[in-house]
Amino acid sequence: YGTILLKGETIELRDVPKIIMSFFSWPFDAKYSRNERLHVLERHSFAYSRIRQCSNLNEKEKENLLNKYSQTITHDFTTKQGVNGEAIPNGNTIWLNRNFLNSNQEDEIAQTLIHEMMHCAGYNHIERRPTDRPGDNGEYYNSPPLRAELCIAGRQSDRN
Ligand SMILES: [Zn+2]
Structure with a gap:
């Protein structure tokens, strides 16, 4: 079970698996505005929808990644210069650069x-x-986190 999102005047359809509904109860640091929370969750939802068909991760990597989305992931901001985001291996928190999040890239x-x-x-x-x-x-670029980036748009970030 899930839902379908319809966007705009030229209809864009997107299937939304049921698990994505659970992302919407993930905790965010109070510094996140409602729009920032929704922005992050929409991007997670998009990323999640790209995993199964992605040829840049092996089946075990996909399984471990998909399983992680069923856990509770907390979001906070990082203030480190030049860093888009941070996380700790096996952690449950993602720190995002606020300016980057609001850059609409x-x-x-x-x-x-x-x-x-x-x-x-x-x-x-x-x-x-x-x-x-x-x-x-x-x-570096052949590591699992960097290969996962290819699942989104076939590109890897040129930033740290
Ligand atoms: Zn990394």
Whole structure:
């Protein structure tokens, strides 16, 4: 069971699995406005809908990631410069950069959320090196959190 979202005058249909309804009871730090909460949840919902068909994660990685969405994930803000988001491997909190969230870079926001959810699902990566480039298949960009970013729009973030 789930629901279907209809958007705008030119109808855009999106199936919404039942589990996504449970995201809407996730706790947010009080600093989040209602619109910021809804923005994050819509982007999580989009990211979630991309996982099953994604060829950049293996079946075990997809299963672990999908399972993580059934847990309670808390959201707070980070104030670290140049950081889109942060999470701790096997944690249940995502820290987002508020300016980034409000930048309306919709694909990049969904990429960040799925990347941080992969950390929450227990995956990690080495520190990005100056020579690392998206798509280079190296130790950084070929790690599960970075490969998960490809599920959104076929791209990887060029930021830390
Ligand atoms: Zn990371």
